[in-house]
Amino acid sequence: MKKKFDIEKAYYLFLLIRRSEEKIIDLYNTDKIKSPVHLSIGQEAIAVGVSMALSADDVIFSNYRGHAHYIARESNLDKMWAELYGKSRGSSRGKGGSMHLNDWNKKFMPTSAIVSTAVPEAVGYAYALKYKNKNGIVLCYHGDGATDEGVFWESLNFASLHSLPIIFVCENNQYAIYSHQNTRALDDPIVDRANAFGVKAKKIDGLTTEDFYNATSECVNKINENPNPYLIECMTTRWRDHVGVTDPELSEQQKDSIRIAIDNDDLKNLEKKLTKDTIIKIKKRVEFEIEKAVNFAETSEFPDKPELYDNVYG
Amino acid sequence: MDNILDNKIINYGEAIHEATFQEMANDDNVFVFGLGVDDPKGHYGTTKDLHKVYGKMRSFDTPLSEDGMTGIGIGAALAGLRPIYVHQRMDFLLLCMNQLVNMAAKIRYISSGEHSVPIVIRVAVGRSWGQGAQHSQALQSYFMHIPGIKVIAPTTPHDAKGGLIASIRDNNPVIFIEHRMLHKNAGYVPSEAYEIEFGKGRVLKEGNDITIVGVSHTVEDSLRAADLLKDVGVNAEVIDPISLSPIDYEIIRKSVMKTNKLLVVDNGWTTCGFSSEVIADIAIKCENIKCERLGFSDTPCPTTPGLEKYFYPNPSSIAITANKMCGGNIEWSPPEVTQHEIISFKGPF
Numbered sequence: 001m002k003k004k005f006d007i008e009k010a011y012y013l014f015l016l017i018r019r020s021e022e023k024i025i026d027l028y029n030t031d032k033i034k035s036p037v038h039l040s041i042g043q044e045a046i047a048v049g050v051s052m053a054l055s056a057d058d059v060i061f062s063n064y065r066g067h068a069h070y071i072a073r074e075s076n077l078d079k080m081w082a083e084l085y086g087k088s089r090g091s092s093r094g095k096g097g098s099m100h101l102n103d104w105n106k107k108f109m110p111t112s113a114i115v116s117t118a119v120p121e122a123v124g125y126a127y128a129l130k131y132k133n134k135n136g137i138v139l140c141y142h143g144d145g146a147t148d149e150g151v152f153w154e155s156l157n158f159a160s161l162h163s164l165p166i167i168f169v170c171e172n173n174q175y176a177i178y179s180h181q182n183t184r185a186l187d188d189p190i191v192d193r194a195n196a197f198g199v200k201a202k203k204i205d206g207l208t209t210e211d212f213y214n215a216t217s218e219c220v221n222k223i224n225e226n227p228n229p230y231l232i233e234c235m236t237t238r239w240r241d242h243v244g245v246t247d248p249e250l251s252e253q254q255k256d257s258i259r260i261a262i263d264n265d266d267l268k269n270l271e272k273k274l275t276k277d278t279i280i281k282i283k284k285r286v287e288f289e290i291e292k293a294v295n296f297a298e299t300s301e302f303p304d305k306p307e308l309y310d311n312v313y314g
Numbered sequence: 315m316d317n318i319l320d321n322k323i324i325n326y327g328e329a330i331h332e333a334t335f336q337e338m339a340n341d342d343n344v345f346v347f348g349l350g351v352d353d354p355k356g357h358y359g360t361t362k363d364l365h366k367v368y369g370k371m372r373s374f375d376t377p378l379s380e381d382g383m384t385g386i387g388i389g390a391a392l393a394g395l396r397p398i399y400v401h402q403r404m405d406f407l408l409l410c411m412n413q414l415v416n417m418a419a420k421i422r423y424i425s426s427g428e429h430s431v432p433i434v435i436r437v438a439v440g441r442s443w444g445q446g447a448q449h450s451q452a453l454q455s456y457f458m459h460i461p462g463i464k465v466i467a468p469t470t471p472h473d474a475k476g477g478l479i480a481s482i483r484d485n486n487p488v489i490f491i492e493h494r495m496l497h498k499n500a501g502y503v504p505s506e507a508y509e510i511e512f513g514k515g516r517v518l519k520e521g522n523d524i525t526i527v528g529v530s531h532t533v534e535d536s537l538r539a540a541d542l543l544k545d546v547g548v549n550a551e552v553i554d555p556i557s558l559s560p561i562d563y564e565i566i567r568k569s570v571m572k573t574n575k576l577l578v579v580d581n582g583w584t585t586c587g588f589s590s591e592v593i594a595d596i597a598i599k600c601e602n603i604k605c606e607r608l609g610f611s612d613t614p615c616p617t618t619p620g621l622e623k624y625f626y627p628n629p630s631s632i633a634i635t636a637n638k639m640c641g642g643n644i645e646w647s648p649p650e651v652t653q654h655e656i657i658s659f660k661g662p663f
Contacts, residue, residue: 059393093426100424109392110425114416120382121417124389131345131371131395151412154382161377311427312461314485 003217008278010048010209011270015286017044017071018267023290024067024084025245032298033084035097040068042239042258045266046171047072049212050139050232053220057136059129060106061122064099064113065171069141075103077289078296087300094303095311107136115176116146119168120155126164130227137223138166145176147190153197159229160198167219168199168231173238174257178248194231201231208266237261321504327497329475330360330436334398336507337482338368341396344482345372347387348400348436357400358438358497380406384413384435388487391433392421396482404437404491405451418487419462430485434478439493439530439581441626443661446617452582452610454529457489458559458591464512465559467491467530467581471501473556476510483509491558493531493581495655515562517569521551524575524636527566528554529588532579532608532627535653539632542648548640558588563595570596570603575639579627580609606639608632628653 021039028037040047047068054060054073062069070080076091083090084098091102092110102110109125112118122140129136146152147170159166170190174181181188194201204215212234219230237257241248248254271279324332338344345368346361352375356362365373376383380401387397401407407414418431440449457465464486468477474492481488518533519540528536533554540550551569555562570576576596578589589607596603608627615625629651637646 091426092424095426096424102425102428104425104428110421110429112417114412117385117412117416120385120413121389121392123382124386124391125393126389127386128390128393128395131390132393151379151381151385154377154379155385157377157379158382158386311422311425313464314422314427314430 005210005213006052007270007273008282010052010213011267011274012282012286013048013051013072013074014044014209014267014270015282016077016289017047017068019286020071020077020290021067023294028245034086035084035099036243037067037084037098037245038065038243039240039245040065042261043171043173043236044068045207045209046169046212046234046236049209050169050216053213053216054137054139056107058107059125059136059138060108061118061125061138061140062101062108062111063115063118063142063146064111065143066101066111066141067098070101070103070108073103073106073108075101075106075108077293079103081293081297082300085297085300086302087297088303088307089296089300093307095307116142116149116152119146119152123155123159123164123166126159126166127162130162130164136165137220138164139169140166141169141171143176144170144172144174144181144190146170147193148176148184153193156194156197156199156229156231163228165223165227166229167216167223168194168229169216170231170233171236172233173236175238175242177242190233191231199229199231201233203233203235205235207236207261207264209270321502323500324471324503325498325500326471326474326492327358327360329471329503330478330492331362332503333475333478333482333507334361334364335367337479338364338372340507343394344396344398346398346400347374347376347383349376349378349402351375351400357402361400380409381413384410385417387433388413388418388421388431391431392429396432398434398436398482400436402438403449404439404453405448407435407437407453410435414457414463414487415460419460422486423462431487432485433487434481434490435488436490436492439491441493441495441531442622442656442659444617445615447614450615452491452530454489454491454558454582455587458588462486463559464488464557465491466512466557467493468556469496469528469530469533469554471499471503473510473516473554475503476508477556479507480509480512484512491530495531495659496534498655499534510556512557513560513562514557515553515555515565517551517565518554519550519552521549521573523549523573523640524577525551525553525566525569525573526577526579526632526636527592528552528579529558529581532581535627535629536579536632538629538651539636542629542633542651543636545648546637546642546646548637548642550636561592563592563599566592567596567600570600574602575604576606577632577636577639578605578607579632580607582609583612584609585612604639606635608635
């Protein structure tokens with residue numbers, strides 16, 4: 001059964017992501033964050049809505065633009081910040097960085113820095129769930145760029161062939177760095193193509209957290225009744241450059257879409273539905289948690305030389 | 315295991331089947347997949363009827379999709395399963411490189427040991443009867459180059475069984491290389507399940523005059539060459555490294571300290587290959603060792619037998635090179651040795 005959409009929680013997670021990434025922007029020119037960052041600013045509603053519809057048994061596969069997914073899953077924020085700083089208390093003891101965040105306590109798998117490369121892993125994990133007759137769903141986040149890769153469609157084919165319990169969440173921000181989807185495919189073919197591969201697909205263009213929550217909940221319920229793969233294409237807008245913290249060098253078309261997206265920022269919409277006291281309480285909590293995490297990173301050490309050789313083989 | 319009465323003579327392909335069958339019985343997490351693994355031929359018999367015993371979830375045919383299927387195997391390994399992905403030719407691994415190099419080899423490191431990828435990639439190396447440029451490649455060096463991946467290329471049925479079981483039980487991704495021309499070779503194989511150790515080679519023939527190190531099928535040709543060399547009074551030591559990553563350098567160093575001469579015969583191209591690596595180690599670690607190497611000619615593999623015979627090292631070319639290194643008559647030409655496994659092989663596959 002679908003749980004009621006919890007606005008307070010959505011606002012908290014959304015704000016935690018937004019403020020964490022704004023903190024990254026503030027600190028980036030100090031060179032304390034020694035790692036490329038791919039910011040999710042503008043895309044947070046997807047991660048929040050999707051994550052709130054999942055349960056603890058579910059397994060998350062994300063990608064290099066993964067801060068929002070990681071935080072929305074309520075993964076360890078201290079370890080994320082220590083990882084951005086390259087410190088030994090980070091989620092990969094400093095050996096992964098922003099592009100390879102992971103938190104097994106939350107079943108958040110190590111992310112890949114190569115477009116579409118973890119998509120078949122997500123499908124393989126779903127095969128293992130079926131093989132072991134285990135509960136849980138695999139949630140696989142990817143971008144529109146991932147659908148340019150052949151391996152993406154190989155993965156969807158196998159997922160439908162074996163009726164696997166997996167939801168593909170396509171965050172379509174229309175851009176692969178600066179290459180618009182129009183230069184990479186005719187129209188927007190993602191939903192049609194997914195359906196052709198036997199993966200039931202739907203496009204969500206509402207931009208609100210609750211829309212993404214509802215769409216994901218619907219898929220979760222269907223999978224719980226009868227395992228099968230689903231794809232949700234979530235239309236969204238990335239406000240910053242592909243990598244780093246700068247603003248994109250805007251074309252007129254981009255300017256328009258970003259202006260519209262900022263006007264419709266769901267963080268503001270969620271805030272309007274809450275009382276002043278609640279907003280203040282959540283803002284304080286968010287600032288406290290980020291400050292604590294940054295401090296955790298600042299006070300952690302770099303890993304020692306022997307760690308270079310650890311975990312190459314096991 | 316050491317009781318010879320418990321051993322039986324089976325061939326290399328049967329040893330692989332037996333290893334797989336026993337490990338699937340031993341561990342429910344072990345499964346096999348790949349194009350045609352459950353078809354009537356069962357990948358040269360090595361996976362025959364496993365689906366009938368263990369069911370379709372544990373032995374299944376796949377879409378060709380080598381790139382995707384590799385990632386799917388890796389994903390299943392991340393969930394605690396022990397997949398064995400079977401390929402009919404090593405050439406097809408070029409379709410899987412992104413997954414093997416960027417994911418399988420890296421996930422343990424980038425998750426700081428939280429996750430491991432216990433996957434086995436079984437690959438057959440083709441040769442003879444027109445395999446040509448794209449069905450004969452032996453790309454072991456590609457994988458030896460990558461930290462995080464192990465590579466093993468057993469020569470004997472005994473080591474095929476023990477090596478495959480070790481690969482399945484290993485918590486790292488393993489490339490398991492089986493040469494098609496070894497599949498019919500027979501030898502004593504213990505009945506029960508056992509492992510051989512990664513990074514441990516074997517002296518297959520002792521000698522004092524020269525050390526010859528082969529790889530997979532060229533180990534067999536090196537043994538034949540050692541026989542030929544007896545006619546000119548050269549007593550060669552032949553080493554089978556078995557494991558290519560890690561390499562048992564100790565066994566090679568110990569041998570060359572005795573013989574002062576090293577001939578590496580790779581089943582593959584020499585440039586940036588196994589031979590380069592072994593000779594580099596000996597050059598650095600040992601003094602005054604005369605080194606030489608043989609391998610595939612620096613060309614794609616030609617399809618016609620008229621040229622293919624010049625492409626591979628053979629028992630005669632190995633023996634001639636070794637004899638020269640030992641100061642023997644440079645005019646010496648040994649009798650041609652029949653490579654039964656190659657002569658008797660008939661296609662189409």
